[in-house]
Amino acid sequence: MSKRILTISILILTSFFVSCSQDKSEQKSQQQAVVTAPKIEAIVKVEPFNAPESPVITEDQAKKYAKASAGLVELGVSWTDRIEKAQDNEKVQILNAYNVARDQLCARVGLAGIAEYNWITEVALKEEGNKAAFEAAGIKIQ
Known part of the structure; x- marks a missing residue:
């Protein structure tokens, strides 16, 4: 009976150490993925926008x-x-970079x-008083 308890105890300890070492290797690979991710830096300063009254x-x-x-x-x-061509783990990074690129384009x-x-799209385009300004810019409003 004591041999069975000893064997079971050894198996439990061994499985614990194996699972701990796997967790550490997974953490290292996740840390490496974070380290190798491209940094997204703004080239043009984007001014904060406060919607006018x-x-x-x-x-x-x-x-x-x-x-x-x-x-x-x-x-x-x-x-x-x-x-579309990116792997699933890269899509989030690419989408974040795309959002930065959109912000940069508008700032440029x-x-x-x-x-x-977005404010102009959602608010100003609907304002009848802006029709002449948009038409002068080449945007036809119906």
Whole structure:
């Protein structure tokens, strides 16, 4: 009986140490994955955007919005292949980089990042008083 208890105890201790060593190797591989992940750094400073009280925008803002719209379409086309071809563990990193690229594109044309672009899309486009500004920028509103 004591031999059985001793054998079972040894098996339990052995399985514990094996599982602990596997956990450590998994942690090391996860740490390496984090270390090798590409760093995403902004090249252009993106100004913080606070939505104005009035939904009316200027013709200049409408022109910047038109440029950003065209750029975002091109950006989406170029990143679609990367996202579709990426392995599952890379997709999150690629999507994060894509979001940074969208923010950077909007900042480069003069908007306060993707936040201002989204505000114009959701609020200013619906404002009847902005129709002339958008049409001057080449955007037809129906």
